[in-house]
Amino acid sequence: MLHRIRNRIAAQHLLWKSRRAYVVETDLGPLLVMPGVLDPVATKVGAWLAHAMAHEVQVAERWVDMGCGTGVVGLAMASAGAEVVCADIDPACVRNARANGAARGLSLSVVESDLFDALDRLTTSDGVVYNAPFWQGDGRGVAFGRAMYAGADFEAIRRYRAAALGFGARRTLIALSEAAPNHAGALAAFGPHRRLVRERVAREWLVLLEAEASRDPA
Numbered sequence: 644m645l646h647r648i649r650n651r652i653a654a655q656h657l658l659w660k661s662r663r664a665y666v667v668e669t670d671l672g673p674l675l676v677m678p679g680v681l682d683p684v685a686t687k688v689g690a691w692l693a694h695a696m697a698h699e700v701q702v703a704e705r706w707v708d709m710g711c712g713t714g715v716v717g718l719a720m721a722s723a724g725a726e727v728v729c730a731d732i733d734p735a736c737v738r739n740a741r742a743n744g745a746a747r748g749l750s751l752s753v754v755e756s757d758l759f760d761a762l763d764r765l766t767t768s769d770g771v772v773y774n775a776p777f778w779q780g781d782g783r784g785v786a787f788g789r790a791m792y793a794g795a796d797f798e799a800i801r802r803y804r805a806a807a808l809g810f811g812a813r814r815t816l817i818a819l820s821e822a823a824p825n826h827a828g829a830l831a832a833f834g835p836h837r838r839l840v841r842e843r844v845a846r847e848w849l850v851l852l853e854a855e856a857s858r859d860p861a
């Protein structure tokens with residue numbers, strides 16, 4: 644309960660801060676955060692994941708940055724030499740990621756899409772990574788609700804795994820925070836996996852996980 648209240652206050656603070664576009668400093672240099680788009684530095688996970696993914700991808704691999712927001716993760720992968728498609732359901736995020744890509748002269752493809760719906764199924768994808776909404780609850784009426792809340796039974800995480808495996812991505816990755824209440828529920832919703840990275844960032848343990856489809860129940 645306390646977690647939930649604290650999270651709502653943090654979200655309201657972000658909303659207040661994000662009434663106007665502003666710039667944050669990241670490993671990649673300055674990054675524009677447009678109104679209504681989640682700040683990857685204030686929320687920690689996005690900026691951390693960008694750094695982690697720059698080490699995870701290989702040159703010329705094809706990756707999807709699902710739920711791209713500002714595009715911070717996709718930009719890091721593209722800077723590391725991967726070919727990247729960024730996708731987000733929110734048009735404001737699509738505009739924001741395009742602007743950040745253009746500012747760096749990176750040819751980043753950014754698509755408005757509900758998960759993989761608008762992505763080319765024929766495109767072979769080496770991997771997809773999602774800094775997914777991982778707070779339990781519906782997030783209705785909450786600032787950044789769709790960006791942060793996964794549903795009462797972590798439906799957003801379940802849907803992501805099923806859709807990514809259906810899309811045919813060779814690797815399906817997700818970032819989660821152990822600080823979220825019912826982290827065990829989020830892990831269970833993601834299903835069988837192996838942990839690639841676990842790191843403490845400002846008193847919060849963050850993890851990068853990879854789905855192991857071979858261990859899915861038949």
Ligand SMILES: C[S@@+](CC[C@H](N)C(=O)[O-])C[C@H]1O[C@@H](n2cnc3c(N)ncnc32)[C@H](O)[C@@H]1O
Nearest residue numbers: 683689710711712731732733757758774775790
């Ligand atoms: C936790 S934020 C991550 C933003 C950014 N990747 C980062 O790390 O800062 C989750 C993002 O997923 C997007 N999102 C939520 N549901 C989605 C869906 N069904 N399909 C695509 N994107 C979705 C939200 O709009 C939001 O931008």
